[in-house]
Amino acid sequence: MADDDFVDVVDADELWDGEMESFDIGDDEVLVLKVDGEVRAYDGICPHQSISLVEGEFENGVVTCRAHEWQFDALSGNGVNPTDTCLKKHDVRIMDGVIQVRLNHAVTH
Numbered sequence: 001m002a003d004d005d006f007v008d009v010v011d012a013d014e015l016w017d018g019e020m021e022s023f024d025i026g027d028d029e030v031l032v033l034k035v036d037g038e039v040r041a042y043d044g045i046c047p048h049q050s051i052s053l054v055e056g057e058f059e060n061g062v063v064t065c066r067a068h069e070w071q072f073d074a075l076s077g078n079g080v081n082p083t084d085t086c087l088k089k090h091d092v093r094i095m096d097g098v099i100q101v102r103l104n105h106a107v108t109h
Helices: none
Strands: 007-011 020-025 028-035 037-042 057-059 063-065 071-073 078-081 091-094 098-102
Touching: 007 020, 007 078, 020 098
Parallel strands: none
Antiparallel strands: 007 098, 020 028, 028 037, 037 091, 057 063, 063 071, 071 078, 091 098
16 A cells, blocks of 8 residues: 555546445455545445445435445435434545545544
8 A cells, every 4th residue: 555545446537427336445345436526435335234335226326225225325424214324434535537545444423
């Protein structure tokens, strides 16, 4: 990893608005998505029952887990249904046309 801990995951022009992809960074599965021109990165596993979120749906700015249809706002990571949950957010940036992610292992609420 680079000195600043950001890792290249995909060329920015390969992730279209309304798309989500899953990437392995070390032992972590990271969900990278683009909504309204904004790129976000979250833990790629649903906090409910550890199902890969990339297997679900991404429509109208909402990520829906395939298993029990838990839903998350794509821009904030906050739970839509149920509302008392959220996805762990990771730092993301675009450098030289490449989406880069830095894992945030701190506990977030």
